[in-house]
Amino acid sequence: MQSSNSKKYSLNFANKPLTIEIGQFARQADVSATVQYGDTVVLATLVMSKEIRENINFLPLLVEYEERLYAAGKIKGSRFIKREGRASDEAILSARLVDRAIRPLFVNKVSPEIQVILTILSVDGENDPDIPSLIGAFTVLSLSEIPWTGPIGAVRVAKIDESFVFNPVYTEREKSVLDITIAGTPDKVVALEACAKEVDEQTVMEALQAGKQYLSEIMVLINTITKEIGYPKKNYAISADILTEKEKIKSKIYDWVKPKLQEQLFNTPHKNKVARQEILSNLKSELFEQVLQDEDQSCKDALKKYGSGIFDSIVENEVSNNILANSKRVDNRGLTDIRPLSMDVSILPRTHGSAVFSRGDTEILSVVTLGSPQEEQTLDGIEEQGKKRFMHHYNFPPYSVGEAKPLRGPGRREIGHGELAEKGLSAVLPDQKVFPYTIRVVSEVMSSNGSSSMGSACCASMALMDAGVPIKKHVAGIAMGLASGPNGEYKIITDLQDLEDGTGGMDFKIIGTRDGITSIQMDTKTTGLTDEIISQTLQQSKQARLTILERMYNIIPEPRKELSIYAPLIVTLQIHTDTIRNVIGPGGKMINEIIDKTGVKIDIENDGTVVICSNNKEMVEKAVQWVKSLTHVTEVGELLMAKITRIVDFGAFAEIGPKQEGLIHISELDTKRVAKVTDVLNIGDTVLVKVINIDDLGRINLSYKQAKPSEIKK
Numbered sequence: 052m053q054s055s056n057s058k059k060y061s062l063n064f065a066n067k068p069l070t071i072e073i074g075q076f077a078r079q080a081d082v083s084a085t086v087q088y089g090d091t092v093v094l095a096t097l098v099m100s101k102e103i104r105e106n107i108n109f110l111p112l113l114v115e116y117e118e119r120l121y122a123a124g125k126i127k128g129s130r131f132i133k134r135e136g137r138a139s140d141e142a143i144l145s146a147r148l149v150d151r152a153i154r155p156l157f158v159n160k161v162s163p164e165i166q167v168i169l170t171i172l173s174v175d176g177e178n179d180p181d182i183p184s185l186i187g188a189f190t191v192l193s194l195s196e197i198p199w200t201g202p203i204g205a206v207r208v209a210k211i212d213e214s215f216v217f218n219p220v221y222t223e224r225e226k227s228v229l230d231i232t233i234a235g236t237p238d239k240v241v242a243l244e245a246c247a248k249e250v251d252e253q254t255v256m257e258a259l260q261a262g263k264q265y266l267s268e269i270m271v272l273i274n275t276i277t278k279e280i281g282y283p284k285k286n287y288a289i290s291a292d293i294l295t296e297k298e299k300i301k302s303k304i305y306d307w308v309k310p311k312l313q314e315q316l317f318n319t320p321h322k323n324k325v326a327r328q329e330i331l332s333n334l335k336s337e338l339f340e341q342v343l344q345d346e347d348q349s350c351k352d353a354l355k356k357y358g359s360g361i362f363d364s365i366v367e368n369e370v371s372n373n374i375l376a377n378s379k380r381v382d383n384r385g386l387t388d389i390r391p392l393s394m395d396v397s398i399l400p401r402t403h404g405s406a407v408f409s410r411g412d413t414e415i416l417s418v419v420t421l422g423s424p425q426e427e428q429t430l431d432g433i434e435e436q437g438k439k440r441f442m443h444h445y446n447f448p449p450y451s452v453g454e455a456k457p458l459r460g461p462g463r464r465e466i467g468h469g470e471l472a473e474k475g476l477s478a479v480l481p482d483q484k485v486f487p488y489t490i491r492v493v494s495e496v497m498s499s500n501g502s503s504s505m506g507s508a509c510c511a512s513m514a515l516m517d518a519g520v521p522i523k524k525h526v527a528g529i530a531m532g533l534a535s536g537p538n539g540e541y542k543i544i545t546d547l548q549d550l551e552d553g554t555g556g557m558d559f560k561i562i563g564t565r566d567g568i569t570s571i572q573m574d575t576k577t578t579g580l581t582d583e584i585i586s587q588t589l590q591q592s593k594q595a596r597l598t599i600l601e602r603m604y605n606i607i608p609e610p611r612k613e614l615s616i617y618a619p620l621i622v623t624l625q626i627h628t629d630t631i632r633n634v635i636g637p638g639g640k641m642i643n644e645i646i647d648k649t650g651v652k653i654d655i656e657n658d659g660t661v662v663i664c665s666n667n668k669e670m671v672e673k674a675v676q677w678v679k680s681l682t683h684v685t686e687v688g689e690l691l692m693a694k695i696t697r698i699v700d701f702g703a704f705a706e707i708g709p710k711q712e713g714l715i716h717i718s719e720l721d722t723k724r725v726a727k728v729t730d731v732l733n734i735g736d737t738v739l740v741k742v743i744n745i746d747d748l749g750r751i752n753l754s755y756k757q758a759k760p761s762e763i764k765k
Contacts, residue, residue, distance in 0.1 A: 062272050065217035082191040086183040090175035095187025097195050100164040110157055111164040116146035122174045123433040139432050140466050145181050147467045149188050151574040152234035152242040158198035162287050174433050177220035193277045196285040202273035204266030205234045208258045215261045233262045239579025246474040249567030252589040300354055301361045312369050324412045324500040324549050335362055367553030374534035374542055387545045389595055396517040396607050403618040404518020408510035412500035417510035419518035421618045422489040423652045423664035443492045445469030445507050451496040468504035475508050475562030475570035479523040487621050487662050501548035502530035508562045519611040527599040528562035531588045543588050545595045561592045620671050624661040630682035649674040683708050687742050695736045703732045713751035720755050
């Protein structure tokens with residue numbers, strides 16, 4: 052029901068109705084909007100603090116993505132806790148996507164604290180809440196008092212059977228070779244995220260250009276709403292006095308630090324990150340001690356208050372200016388050069404697979420663990436359910452950047468980086484029927500100086516091959532950067548590192564094989580990237596990716612033929628579905644007996660697939676034979692060992708398998724006439740018999756004389 056104080060706006064977006072309702076809920080928020088796409092509904096709210104945070108060098112923006120299980124008609128599976136807990140990985144990834152899309156478009160860093168909360172109220176199982184969430188965030192920011200240079204639009208594009216599908220439903224996305232989310236305007240892209248099945252760079256550009264036609268539709272709708280009910284934008288600029296004070300300090304710092312940066316940072320070749328940090332730390336200390344020693348107290352106070360942030364900003368700008376003006380980077384690399392590479396496999400003695408990968412100061416250790424199908428991750432979110440057999444987890448300990456901090460578990464960044472590499476690797480994984488193991492890769496960042504997520508993709512690929520996982524090809528990742536100026540000038544740099552990701556830059560991560568792209572994630576510190584920049588970045592990254600892949604193939608060209616002796620052994624059997632009950636037994640008695648006696652793990656699917664897993668080869672073989680004996684399907688003409696269980700006047704009954712009996716008619720005992728069955732066979736004898744007939748009721752007739760019997764055991 053529409054509230055009397057709310058206003059509703061609609062649009063036919065990619066052949067489905069999109070509705071934005073303002074003021075339906077959360078009326079004490081500064082701005083709220085409910086976005087419905089299909090039957091998926093998202094509430095977007097924006098609240099700004101009343102205080103201004105001036106002396107900070109970051110934007111105080113927090114984006115939260117709140118999943119509610121009631122949205123999918125679910126109750127949490129935990130027996131003891133029914134309330135939603137910490138955000139799921141999917142929710143964190145969605146929040147990061149929204150953040151990357153909106154953050155570059157804020158006018159300046161001086162602002163109140165801003166919190167955007169996206170609450171998922173309803174999901175229809177077809178339309179992903181990501182696109183309505185992006186649209187909701189764009190809407191509330193456009194309507195708010197905050198200076199934000201939107202609106203922008205968002206659309207998801209899939210490629211299915213050589214055609215592009217816009218805002219595909221989940222079943223369509225499963226069939227696609229490319230699934231890419233675009234946020235931006237028809238002229239510039241602000242954020243990109245994609246997973247793909249080895250698509251080429253041209254296909255990515257075609258998808259971008261095809262999707263852009265829908266961005267303007269969202270922008271027009273939001274502009275219409277804003278003109279009708281939007282708030283006037285506030286001026287959160289620094290006061291004139293403070294601005295004058297900061298400019299005075301900035302000028303003094305710049306005049307002092309620029310020649311020293313040129314001499315110590317740019318003219319000294321091949322300095323690593325630690326050396327650069329030491330140079331900058333010493334310069335900053337010298338700045339505070341010497342530069343303003345003769346100035347009055349107010350100037351010294353201003354330096355103490357603003358100096359550190361101004362110093363860091365000047366360094367970032369000078370790094371970018373040197374790239375633009377001289378194509379000169381802080382480590383003297385060319386714009387397309389990759390830092391020195393080093394890599395190896397089989398690093399750890401008892402793990403199932405391991406590798407180390409270094410690119411410059413960035414070093415990753417990846418370790419593979421193989422498990423049984425029972426160790427798959429259970430998915431029970433509002434969007435996903437079922438099981439997940441491949442996981443890539445990424446850890447970023449504080450020592451990797453030379454810091455001492457509390458360990459609080461994985462944060463948003465760790466989860467996002469782990470998922471990005473996971474998407475890139477998923478395209479080359481073997482089918483579960485071919486390789487039934489659950490696979491977990493953990494990438495430990497040992498040292499970080501830019502693009503540790505891309506290093507983890509490379510390292511994980513080698514570790515998987517070292518573990519004997521039959522991945523189709525190696526996967527490598529590279530982060531691309533950008534130096535840009537106010538007049539549209541730009542230069543793209545390969546293999547982004549520490550000081551190069553400043554204002555006017557980008558972090559464009561691309562993962563792929565020799566044959567195509569498998570994953571993309573892009574964020575920028577500009578107002579958006581043109582098609583020209585994106586196309587050049589994709590092509591330039593391809594050359595870097597191929598260079599890295601060549602080195603990886605030199606280290607380990609293909610998956611190992613044998614698994615580690617410490618990895619569990621898995622044997623897969625296919626049994627007739629009618630015999631599943633034989634393995635399980637009444638109340639699970641039989642399967643539990645097998646597990647107790649052998650110590651194996653057994654997983655049985657409804658299609659008759661039986662997976663037996665253990666580190667003990669002997670016990671696996673014992674369990675396999677046990678299952679085979681329980682599930683054997685007798686066929687006419689088969690020779691079997693049988694145990695005589697009953698004697699009757701007209702023949703003998705023989706057990707040929709668990710709970711499976713056949714009749715040897717007296718006429719089938721010998722080629723000559725037999726007067727009494729006991730003249731040939733007795734209870735307890737074990738003999739070789741031949742199956743000669745199975746009637747419509749499943750009754751089995753056996754022959755002793757046709758089996759060429761071996762010696763009877765009595």
